[in-house]
Amino acid sequence: xxxxxxxxxxxxxxxxxxxxxxxxxxxxxxxxxxxxxxxxxxxxxxxxxxxxxxxxxxxxxxxxxxxxxxxxxxxxxxxxxxxxxxxxxxxxxxxxxxxxx
Amino acid sequence: xxxxxxxxxxxxxxxxxxxxxxxxxxxxxxxxxxxxxxxxxxxxxxxxxxxxxxxxxxxxxxxxxxxxxxxxxxxxxxxxxxxxxxxxxxxxxxxxxxxxxxxxxxxxxxxxxxxxxxxxxxxxxxxxxxxxxxxxxxxxxxxxxxxxxxxxxxxxxxxxxxxxxxxxxxxxxxxxxxxxxxxxxxxxxxxxxxxxxxxxxxxxxxxxxxxxxxxxxxxxxxxxxxxxxxxxxxxxxxxxxxxxxxxxxxxxxxxxxxxxxxxxxxxxxxxxxxxxxxxxxxxxxxxxxxxxxxxxxxxxxxxxxxxxxxxxxxxxxxxxxxxxxxxxxxxxxxxxxxxxxxxxxxxxxxxxxxxxxxxxxxxxxxxxxxxxxxxxxxxxxxxxxxxxxxxxxxxxxxxxxxxxxxxxxxxxxxxxxxxxxxxxxxxxxxxxxxxxxxxxxxxxxxxxxxxxxxxxxxxxxxxxxxxxxxxxxxxxxxxxxxxxxxxxxxxxxxxxxxxxxxxxxxxxxxxxxxxxxxxxxxxxxxxxxxxxxxxxxxxxxxxxxxxxxxxxxxxxxxxxxxxxxxxxxxxxxxxxxxxxxxxxxxxxxxxxxxxxxxxxxxxxxxxxxxxxxxxxxxxxxxxxxxxxxxxxxxxxxxxxxxxxxxxxxxxxxxxx
Numbered sequence: 075x076x077x078x079x080x081x082x083x084x085x086x087x088x089x090x091x092x093x094x095x096x097x098x099x100x101x102x103x104x105x106x107x108x109x110x111x112x113x114x115x116x117x118x119x120x121x122x123x124x125x126x127x128x129x130x131x132x133x134x135x136x137x138x139x140x141x142x143x144x145x146x147x148x149x150x151x152x153x154x155x156x157x158x159x160x161x162x163x164x165x166x167x168x169x170x171x172x173x174x175x
Numbered sequence: 176x177x178x179x180x181x182x183x184x185x186x187x188x189x190x191x192x193x194x195x196x197x198x199x200x201x202x203x204x205x206x207x208x209x210x211x212x213x214x215x216x217x218x219x220x221x222x223x224x225x226x227x228x229x230x231x232x233x234x235x236x237x238x239x240x241x242x243x244x245x246x247x248x249x250x251x252x253x254x255x256x257x258x259x260x261x262x263x264x265x266x267x268x269x270x271x272x273x274x275x276x277x278x279x280x281x282x283x284x285x286x287x288x289x290x291x292x293x294x295x296x297x298x299x300x301x302x303x304x305x306x307x308x309x310x311x312x313x314x315x316x317x318x319x320x321x322x323x324x325x326x327x328x329x330x331x332x333x334x335x336x337x338x339x340x341x342x343x344x345x346x347x348x349x350x351x352x353x354x355x356x357x358x359x360x361x362x363x364x365x366x367x368x369x370x371x372x373x374x375x376x377x378x379x380x381x382x383x384x385x386x387x388x389x390x391x392x393x394x395x396x397x398x399x400x401x402x403x404x405x406x407x408x409x410x411x412x413x414x415x416x417x418x419x420x421x422x423x424x425x426x427x428x429x430x431x432x433x434x435x436x437x438x439x440x441x442x443x444x445x446x447x448x449x450x451x452x453x454x455x456x457x458x459x460x461x462x463x464x465x466x467x468x469x470x471x472x473x474x475x476x477x478x479x480x481x482x483x484x485x486x487x488x489x490x491x492x493x494x495x496x497x498x499x500x501x502x503x504x505x506x507x508x509x510x511x512x513x514x515x516x517x518x519x520x521x522x523x524x525x526x527x528x529x530x531x532x533x534x535x536x537x538x539x540x541x542x543x544x545x546x547x548x549x550x551x552x553x554x555x556x557x558x559x560x561x562x563x564x565x566x567x568x569x570x571x572x573x574x575x576x577x578x579x580x581x582x583x584x585x586x587x588x589x590x591x592x593x594x595x596x597x598x599x600x601x602x603x604x605x606x607x608x609x610x611x612x613x614x615x616x617x618x619x620x621x622x623x624x625x626x627x628x629x630x631x632x633x634x635x636x637x638x639x640x641x642x643x644x645x646x647x648x649x650x651x652x653x654x655x656x657x658x659x660x661x662x663x664x665x666x667x668x669x670x671x672x673x674x675x676x677x678x679x680x681x682x683x684x685x686x687x688x689x690x691x692x693x694x695x696x697x698x699x700x701x702x703x704x705x706x707x708x709x710x711x712x713x714x715x716x717x718x719x720x721x722x723x724x725x726x727x728x729x730x731x732x733x734x735x736x737x738x739x740x741x742x743x744x745x746x747x748x749x750x751x752x753x754x755x756x757x758x759x760x761x762x763x764x765x766x767x768x769x770x771x772x773x774x775x776x777x778x779x780x781x782x783x784x785x786x787x788x789x790x791x792x793x794x795x796x797x798x799x800x801x802x803x804x805x806x807x808x809x810x811x812x813x814x815x816x817x818x819x820x821x822x823x824x825x826x827x828x829x830x831x
Contacts, residue, residue: 097812106808171806 082123090116101166103155107148114144176227177238179220180257183267184310186217187302194299198292207282210295214278214302218271225264236261236695237376239312246315253373256312262696265507265689266309266439273431273514274302276665280522281423283661284529294334294421301327305432309439313373314363317440321359321404324433325352331428332420344416351413355403355437362396365389375443382446394447394454397440398461405437405491408465412755414488418480422525425480430487430521431514438494438510442503442696449501449700459499459583463590466492468752470597474604475748478535479524482605485751486561487517489594493576496591501702502579504680504690509572511689512676516560516569519669523554526658526666527609531616537605542614546655549663551610553670558606560673562599563722565715568676570722574715575682578704581714588714592721599725607733616655682711 093112100106118137125133158165190213198206228236241256257263278298285294304323311317325348333345363373369389370378382390401407406414417429428434441448441458448455466489473485490513497506528535530547544551560567563574573595581588657663680689682704694701704711731737747753 094816098809098816101809167808170808173804174806175801175804 079123079127082119086116086119086123089113089119101168103158103165103167103170106167107151107155110151111144111148114140176223176230177259178240179227180224180238180240180259180310181242182220183217183224183271184303184306186213186220187299187306189213190299191296191303194292194296198296201292203288203291204282204286206292206295207278207285210299211275211278211282213299214271214275217302217306218268218275221264221267221271224259225268228259228261228264234695239376241312250371251367253313253315255316256374257310258312258375259310260696261693262439262442262507263310265511265693267306269511269514270302270305270309270432273518273669274305274427276668277423277427277431277518277522280426280525280662280665281421283659284423284525285421286659290334294331297327297330297334298423298427301331301428301433305436308436311375313375314366314378315373317443318359318363321400321436321440322356324428324436325349325356325404328352328417328428328433331424332417334421334424335419338419340416341419344413344419348413348417351410352403355400355410358396358399358403362393362400365393365396369393379444379446382450385450387451390447391451391454394444394451395457397444397447398454398458401437401440401495402461403437404440405434405495406465406488407437407461407492407495408468411465411469411488412758415481415484415751418478418484422480422521422528425484426518426521426525429484430517434487434491435494435510435514438491438498438506441495441498442506445503445697445700448498455499455501456583457499459496459580459587462492462495462497462499463580463587463594464492465489466496466594467590467597468492470594470601472748472751473601474597475744477538477749479527479537479540479605479609480521480535482537482601483517483520483524486520486598486601487513489598490517490561493573493591493594496580496587497576500576500579500583500587501700502576503697503701504687504693505572505575505579505682507693508680508689509576511679512560512568512572512673515669515676516557516567516673519553519557519666519673520561522662522666522669523550523557526550526662527554527655529658529662530655532655534616537608539616540609541612541616542610543655544610547657549657549666553663553666554610555606556670556674558602560676562602562726563595563718564599564726565719566674566677568673570719571677571681574718575680577718578682578706578711578714579702581710582702582704582706592717595718596721596725599722600729603726603729604733607729611734 090113093109093116096109096112097106100109118140121133121137121140123133125131125137158170162169187210190210194201194206194210201209228238231238238259239256240259241254243255244252245255246253278295281294281298285291288294301324304320304327306320308317308320308324311320329345329349332348333342336342336345366378367373369385370381372378403410414429414434418425420429448458469485469488469492473482473489476482476485490509494506494509494513497503497509526547527540527543527550530543530550531540534540556567560569563570565571577588577591577595580591678686678688680687690701706714732740732743750756
């Protein structure tokens with residue numbers, strides 16, 4: 075049985091929404107970080123689906139770029155998070171609001 | 176020989192530059208001699224150019240010399256070029272001639288002044304500007320000279336700037352002249368827009384083809400300029416105050432040369448006036464009214480120089496009357512004779528002031544003939560000339576104007592005649608008060624008429640080599656003295672010229688040298704006298720009668736004392752019809768009030784308000800917007816999400 079492309083897209087949309095809502099409602103920095111990863115991978119899934127449906131390899135190429143950039147982003151992001159946790163333990167994202175206007 | 180024309184302005188310019196650099200080192204009196212030598216050389220060059228021009232046949236007496244292009248911008252092209260024709264050469268001759276004599280006089284008059292070299296720097300710069308003005312080949316170069324003489328006039332009026340009155344008189348002259356210059360500039364714009372050039376010959380040659388309205392507007396605006404420079408109604412107010420300057424300045428700039436620049440300009444643009452007869456009529460009326468108005472004021476002034484200043488305004492009015500009547504030759508004729516006799520009178524007045532140790536109030540003089548014989552004798556020649564007593568020069572030139580005015584309109588003639596009577600009257604009054612009668616300066620405390628303008632002794636910088644006579648206040652223990660040779664020689668030369676200057680042009684005979692000489696410049700615009708010999712003779716006789724009556728009235732009052740002096744010197748005339756006060760009330764006060772309002776209300780509220788308003792707008796906006804910058808990552812994420820949704824909605828709405 076062949077799974078229709080629209081299902082993949084629906085799954086990607088669902089994953090993206092979960093990630094977006096999670097980013098907005100959660101305070102834990104690590105969880106927010108995982109939500110971002112979830113959103114990125116939802117987009118990756120969309121790219122791959124379209125590449126398959128349209129028979130265009132460009133979509134898969136874009137995924138590679140996203141993966142590479144996401145890896146770099148994880149390095150920087152985790153570095154920041156680690157340095158925050160070194161200064162104060164158990165901080166939530168709302169505690170780090172030094173740039174408040 | 177004509178090619179030497181560039182030397183005429185170049186010589187005073189050289190003098191100016193040398194004096195500017197080395198004037199202090201040359202000092203008193205060598206700086207003065209250098210300036211005088213430069214003027215004399217310019218005069219000789221003018222004579223050479225004049226002879227060259229005489230050598231040409233009548234109709235070919237036009238020569239232009241282009242030195243270098245001055246301004247080139249698109250179709251706008253102006254050269255530094257000179258126009259040599261009978262008119263400009265006549266002007267150059269009398270400017271340099273009278274100028275040399277006055278320079279010579281100034282060497283004696285300014286002796287002992289601490290800024291002696293600087294005086295001659297200005298004087299030579301003035302001569303250069305004036306010569307550029309008259310010799311220029313286009314309106315713009317004339318305007319350069321026009322502004323140059325204006326600036327020099329300002330410098331020289333306020334030469335003794337330690338005196339408040341002198342400083343403000345200079346400012347007054349400058350500001351009043353700006354009004355006129357504004358007219359001149361607009362006229363130049365119009366001329367360029369209409370004729371596409373500012374050169375005299377092509378522009379004036381094209382006048383006949385231009386629309387009447389434009390030509391009339393150009394004529395009117397140029398006349399506004401001329402009225403400012405030549406002190407005509409209603410812009411004359413600066414000239415009486417200009418007497419604050421040293422007397423040679425009054426003689427050179429404010430009697431003989433600069434103030435005639437307006438008349439010269441009107442004569443130069445005679446084709447424009449020929450094509451706009453209404454403007455010419457207006458000029459005639461303004462001229463004759465100025466002449467009459469100023470003459471009435473001169474009758475009641477007590478300051479020896481103020482009388483002459485108002486007299487100058489009055490005589491300039493005559494010249495404009497001539498211009499308006501189409502008698503351009505008569506205007507130039509009167510300009511030349513007036514330069515002779517008015518320079519003579521001013522220099523004579525300066526000599527009197529010098530001899531009286533800086534006293535200018537005529538009511539404190541009297542009987543000076545005995546003490547200053549040369550000054551007295553030459554002054555009397557000047558008096559007879561300006562009063563219009565034949566055969567002195569003023570009679571011929573004034574009569575030429577009155578004759579032409581009569582043919583324009585008998586009313587103009589009548590007003591001119593009344594002015595002639597008044598002229599004879601106030602000049603006789605001056606002569607009687609200064610040189611005749613009792614020696615009033617002997618009185619220890621002479622009474623002063625109310626409103627009389629009493630000069631304060633002009634302190635250390637005062638003219639003359641009597642700086643040690645500090646105790647001038649005690650008028651009783653000093654004797655007036657005759658002036659030095661360098662001052663009396665110009666007086667004598669000018670007296671001779673004032674006596675025989677009429678020979679240039681004798682209106683009742685065929686002897687019209689000046690008119691024939693100038694005729695090529697005017698062509699058919701020149702009004703030719705058509706009256707018969709009988710009319711001419713009757714008019715001349717009336718004019719002489721008017722002069723004699725004027726003299727007799729003055730004699731009756733100021734010699735025989737038939738009527739009290741105070742009865743004929745009403746306050747109204749002493750204060751010059753309160754025109755200064757009127758201008759003060761109507762122009763200066765509202766102007767000051769407007770400035771006050773602008774400073775205290777407009778500047779404080781509107782200008783400062785705008786600046787402060789922008790600042791507080793930014794500050795308030797920032798205060799409101801800082802709430803957005805919460806520092807919470809989730810709220811930023813929300814903005815991003817909302818933005819993304821917005822973009823998405825926009826894209827969807829566009830694609831549907």
